[in-house]
Amino acid sequence: MQAMLKLDIKIRAAQAADLPALIGVDAIAQRDPARRRMLGEAIAAQSCWLAEAEEALGYGILDRSFFQQRFIPLLMVTETARGRGVASALMAEFERRCAGDKLFTSANESNLPMRRLLDKLGFRESGRIDNLDDGDPELVFMKRAARPAG
Structure with a gap:
C-alpha cells in the first residue's frame, strides 16, 4: 500500500463565494438546507475557515457558541483528502487564533477518527452529553491553546 502524500494546504477565511465549495466538501450540506444556512451564517460571521490546495479540501468553524468559550462546532474534510x-492544519490554525485560551470541541463517541486526531493534538476529554444522538453520546474535549513564543 502506497503512503498518501501530504498536501500543500492553505487556510484562509471563507468568503460568500466559497459557499458552493464548502457544500461540495460536506455531504450533509448537499442534502440539508439548514446546514447550508448554517454555513452561510458562519461565513457572514467570519467564523468559517477554508482549507484548500488546488481545490477545497475541508473547512472548520471556530466560534464562541459553547458558554462563550472558543469552540469548534464543525470540522469537515473531503473523503479523498482524509x-x-x-x-x-485547520486545528493548528484554530489553536493559533486562540493562543492562551481554552479551546473546546466535541465528537460523537462513535467518531473514532476525530477522537484519534484530538488525542494526537493534545485535547483531553472534558465532559459528556447524552441524548443528542440516541445511543451515541457527544464527548466534549478541551485544550489550552499554546501562547506564541516570544
Missing part, C-alpha cells in the same frame, strides 16, 4: 493533514 489522512493527509487537512484536519490537523
Whole structure:
C-alpha cells in the first residue's frame, strides 16, 4: 500500500463565494438546507475557515457558541483528502487564533477518527452529553491553546 502524500494546504477565511465549495466538501450540506444556512451564517460571521490546495479540501468553524468559550462546532474534510493533514492544519490554525485560551470541541463517541486526531493534538476529554444522538453520546474535549513564543 502506497503512503498518501501530504498536501500543500492553505487556510484562509471563507468568503460568500466559497459557499458552493464548502457544500461540495460536506455531504450533509448537499442534502440539508439548514446546514447550508448554517454555513452561510458562519461565513457572514467570519467564523468559517477554508482549507484548500488546488481545490477545497475541508473547512472548520471556530466560534464562541459553547458558554462563550472558543469552540469548534464543525470540522469537515473531503473523503479523498482524509489522512493527509487537512484536519490537523485547520486545528493548528484554530489553536493559533486562540493562543492562551481554552479551546473546546466535541465528537460523537462513535467518531473514532476525530477522537484519534484530538488525542494526537493534545485535547483531553472534558465532559459528556447524552441524548443528542440516541445511543451515541457527544464527548466534549478541551485544550489550552499554546501562547506564541516570544
